Amino acid sequence: MMLLGALLVSLPIIAHLLNRKAKRRLVFPNIELLRSSAASQSSLFRLRRWILLILRALAVLLIVAAFARPLWSNDPAVAASGERGSAVVLLVDRSLSVQGVSGGVSGLSAVRASSDQVLAELTSGVEYANVVYADAAPAAALPSMTSNLNVLRQELEQLELTEHRADFSSAIARAGQILADQSDGKNAQLVVLSDLQKTNWDDVDFKAVNAALPEGTKVTVLPAPAPAGENVAISAPAYEPAIPMVGQATVLRAKVTSFSSEAREALVSLRINDRKLQTQTIRLGPGQAREVAFTHGFERVGDHRVALTIEDDGLPGDNTAYLAVRVLERVPVVIIGDSDPNQSGTDTYFLSRAVAPRGGTLDSYEVRYVTTQEPIAGQIDQAAVVILADTKPLGPSLLKTVREYLSTGGGVIQFCDDGPVADRLASLVGSEDGKDLPWKPVQMRDLGAQGNWIRLAEADWRSPLLRSFDLPSQESLQQIAFRQVWRVADVQDTMRVVMSFEDGSPAVGRTNIGTGSLVVCNFSPALGASDLGKYGSFVALMHAMTEALTPPSSGGLGSAPGTPLTITGITGVVADGDPPRVVGPEGKPIPDAVFSTLGDTLVASVRSAERAGFYRVMQGDYTRAIAAVNVDPLESDPARITEGELAERFKLAGAKAVHAGGGTTGGLLELRGAPLWGWMAGLAMLMLAAEMFVVGYFRR
């Protein structure tokens, strides 16, 4: 075809020759003047036919060459790939932000259009391709690369967006793995089809990403669809108190963020168990975030579905924040110890009476007893505080549960009897060799054996633990005699001494483990060790510490779409009833939900919670537990980077062949090099323009 096209070059030459051959013979009266006129013309004028011929021939040649779609590449591998075919992996972003609609065009349709364009540039049977979906759990569309591009087209036609946050690092690593394993040394190319959301790409470690791609992989970043316009998002739902009780005023709140460049009003609705109960209108300045709070008293015990919703906008996926609120009759407090709580004088005896002095439903706390060897995974999830009454070694399961509880925000109070206190502290803080303890127990001082005792002397009454103590209570506390106390040394900076004995040695200290708090008391409430149990101020002390250690609110980020979901606190499952199931936000059972027992409690696991909303563990028609899944608030931010910026980040991290934007003249990909036909068409136009100029110039 190219040769046939090249024959067209002969057209201007033939035309030139035909023109050159005089069309007719004319006998003229006198040619002297004609000759002298011709002689007076400039040499350039006389050459103009040749100039025109050259310009016309060049124009035809360039047009023919442009139709031949020539490519330019300095890379011999790329140049040679025309014979071998390229291996192309399309990295398709299907995170929540791609759902955004701008100017009536959804991000999904833009991504589909771009992917169609890319596939249109590939040749079935020559190029190999695959698609990797960039979401929270990136995976390839096909198990291996294929040259049957229709399969990929069908796959992409069924593309659905997720509510996930895109994990581009993993997605590119997966793409790199596919290219390395299956490209068979062919020209590897990674094509990024993303909305280029800044928050997504800011998390990417480009050095690691480049290392995951095969050597010489060419990265092409295609233009992003327009971001969602005028987005307002609701996020960070939470409730307070963390363990609400029936009738207690519970604050339900969330953060409303405007990503608009103009002031906006947002109507926030509160729905509990699918009933719309309250609304609020808040005003938001450009880019402003405000907290919205509703106060509600739950009327019954159990799990409640709380949804805070704003009106629809450019990105509908982030318009609802979900909360699963478990309302209890009383707040549980777990006391772990091996002594008999019903035997007078034991540590658990005094502790249980200090926590629940009325011994019934009139108390605000409900005491749960656990021995050191019991697996109690499900029991302490909702506990306001865990009290370790003694220092006997904890069973492995229990220790793991306590440490998890502690590190995830729970409060633990450790009373020190004459047992292996150092080992207990080491196990709680996770120090295997006994080092890095908040303080080091040195010696148990048995003052009682000598008929002596020691009292509390100083205290930081402004600390959250003791803030509720008034002056009489403080004096009362200072009257208590302690006969067995631990002397400690090497108090770390992280350990805050809240109370001290008369001799100045620390009595009570508080340190943070993970997001939780550990309070260590260098004494025991047992009768032989102190007189604590005899004083009413001990009740006040335990209540003060319990309140201080109870998390103020509950909620927060929780699980996000695309991540595993574990539902705990499943209660009321009847062993001989219907098998429990997990029902997703769309009301359909989730087939791959797995139920397991941890100790005597049931735990449900979902491999990936695909959508935001409520996930309910149901048995028959009864709901046994609810978990809320909320979208990642970072997906709401419409800020974008340009394809040029992303290409630059790849380049700065060491990528050699990065192409941003995709050409419009020669296609999105430069599979065998940079397209030249656009340039050639442009040059042809230039030649024709020059030809017209020359004709016009000499015709003046």
Add this chain to the structure above:
Amino acid sequence: MPETVDTTGANHRYLRLQEMARFKNVVFSPRHMVTGAYAGRHASPQRGHSVEFADYREYMPGDEVSDVDWKLYGRSDKLFIKLFEHYSDMSVTLLIDSSASMRYAGVNGGRKVSSSDSAGGSWLRKAASSVTGRMKNSSRAVLDVSKYDLACRMAAAIGFLTIKQQDKVALCIARNGLAEYLRPGGSISHLFKILALMETQDVAEKADLATAIKELALRNKRRGVVAIFSDLEEPQEPILKAMAMLTHRGNEVVVFQVLHQDELKLPDLSDALIEDSETGQRVRLNMDDIREAYEGKIRQRVDSWSAALRAKRIDHNLIPTTVPYYQALQRYLFNRAGGVS
């Protein structure tokens, strides 16, 4: 060349009597005095007797004694010569250039192209039609007249006017010098001889106009009007010198420079093989390329001729073939009567 059908004997190729009706009130008279053999209507330098008294002048030695007015001498005692006006007939010599260059009749070679011709004609006719397509139909027939034809028509009309006013007309053909010379005559039959001579000429070779004029000057014994019809495609200097011979002998010279429209404005041809009509030399040219330069040069040449002739008090008239001969002649005669040339 277009053929004229003469059924009455009154029409000739170069003279159609019905067209001469335009000139029934026109007199072709010389600007200067002429000498003639017979009495006529034109002023003559000749003085004589028994003609109308004009004036006196003092006697000068050499005057005929018989011319002295003796009666006046008797009254004034001074010698005076009595002068009389003498009116003579006029002799008009028509000198026509019949060189090959005068044969040029445009790119169509003198064929008349009408709309009916072009509609049903061959591709060549259509091409010719497209060449002349820009020109109006009214002028197309005129365009296809050769310079020689136009010159002859003008000369014939002048000859007719001259004979009609009972003056004499002579015809000279310039081709390699003076090729033909028909003595002056004043009869209609003489006019027919002139027309016949015009029609039978070979329009070929070179004119050598300077030689022809010189030979004419030697042959013309009496003063008169010499009308030269030529394209003046020859060196200027010899021709001017030859014309000076005529004017020094008391002749009035009038030059009609007949040029084809294609010479003034090059035909709309892109590429053509141009052959010189007289030398046969050839040159391949694109008319478009040289159009501007050529047209400047031809204007310059015409202006040069006009200036040189006026300097010698010779009338110069540019007659393009786009103008019908009678219009050109009428304009010339009008200007001549008004003293404007």
